[in-house]
Amino acid sequence: MITISGIPEMKSLANEARSQNLAIGFVPTMGYLHDGHMSLVQRARSENDVVVASIFVNPTQFGPNEDLELYPRDMEGDRHKLQTAGVDALFLPESGQLYGPGYQTYVIVETVSLPLCGSSRPGHFKGVATVVLKLFNIVRPTRAYFGQKDFQQLQVIRRMVSDLNVDVSVIGCPTVREADGLAMSSRNSYLDVSERKQAVALNQSLLFAKTMFHSGETSSRIILDAVVDRISREPDARIDYARIVDSHTLSDVDQSDSASLVALAVRIGKTRLIDNMILG
């Protein structure tokens, strides 16, 4: 595995690969890699000639009171995992290079960025869409891989790619979970032992919502009441949002159907966790 930090060097490698008609699979990450990330890498490895992973903790997607500075890092561990998984190139751009002096251009995906995390984290998806487009322009992937745990992010990127005629296949991959069901996330490392136990409430409440739906309940209000009730049993849990939305538009639905998505953001102590599940 080669490591590339310069944008021109990364562009040059990508252009060389594309000019040889090699398919580039790309997994953009913020590092501190877990089995969720690695499932994206494995899928990229199986479907492409060249696999590029990037690690970049993107400042423009963090709000002023968020955890940019605290975001966990483990470069040596990450490098070992990516190398073992058969990644060809690790792209490690620097912030000052991606956002140079006078930087001022942003991509706004107007509608699907608004609800859910877009409402709790203003500007977050503007930062995500912008950095992903920049990385796409540098890495020129044939296919790019994103986890469904960040479901809204996936929809924002799909919409951006379609709207801006970007030539890449965006591939959403299933959420990978710990043995007790907690969705894998770099932020799980913030949890203490007690919080870690309480965090399973997100997945359990989603599973219960799915069970209710399969038992015939379609009222989003009734399903959400049960979800909120389950989460509220944890002493350190505070719900940021709990919604049932159309999985394409992300707008609220009163009557759930099999394409509806239950989407959660919950603080466990100081740690904000998200999870989601399609009901059908």
Added chain:
Amino acid sequence: MITISGIPEMKSLANEARSQNLAIGFVPTMGYLHDGHMSLVQRARSENDVVVASIFVNPTQFGPNEDLELYPRDMEGDRHKLQTAGVDALFLPESGQLYGPGYQTYVIVETVSLPLCGSSRPGHFKGVATVVLKLFNIVRPTRAYFGQKDFQQLQVIRRMVSDLNVDVSVIGCPTVREADGLAMSSRNSYLDVSERKQAVALNQSLLFAKTMFHSGETSSRIILDAVVDRISREPDARIDYARIVDSHTLSDVDQSDSASLVALAVRIGKTRLIDNMILG
């Protein structure tokens, strides 16, 4: 010259050319072509293997009270000019194809879009940056050509390309003028005989500003007073803006230097004309 209206067909032609290492020169236009446009086409022809021109009157860069519906069109004349100039492919996308159902993604170049025309025409450069990025993604040009008459547009596009790591050389070309100095513009066709005579005041006032600067005057206020005075002598002229700005940031400068730009927008009757000149 082949004519292409489908986005997939245009992408496919572009990908084929790029895979053969052919350089693509691109001239995006809104049609009703004049010698200014044709100077871009000639330069593109001389510097590239394949020349693509597009004609698309982009709705997202027009405000609600602007001349989208009235914008002049002459498809047969345009086609003849482009064919004669040696264009290989004319791309004629349809609005419903570029902006399909649920379209919601826009590119914002925050700072250089704000003053001058950005202030008079809110949302204009958002529409310009967005459609140009879309066209770049479809046509995949090696080089793209824009006139310096639309100086702010050129700076917005340069900034977007640099900020978003787009792989294209943006080439600004000198303003082409009528015999009496009026900058060529499709909108000149709106002028009646009397207005056409008055319109020469834009270029004459810019030339006078340049003469003042070369005679040693550096006070932007004094130069602009003379510019305004010259234009105000025309009975049907109303100044939208007359500014001296830094030619990179487009922010006002009190003391002019050789890199300063005098930028004008003037209504002659109902027709809004723009022009500009670097003082040095």
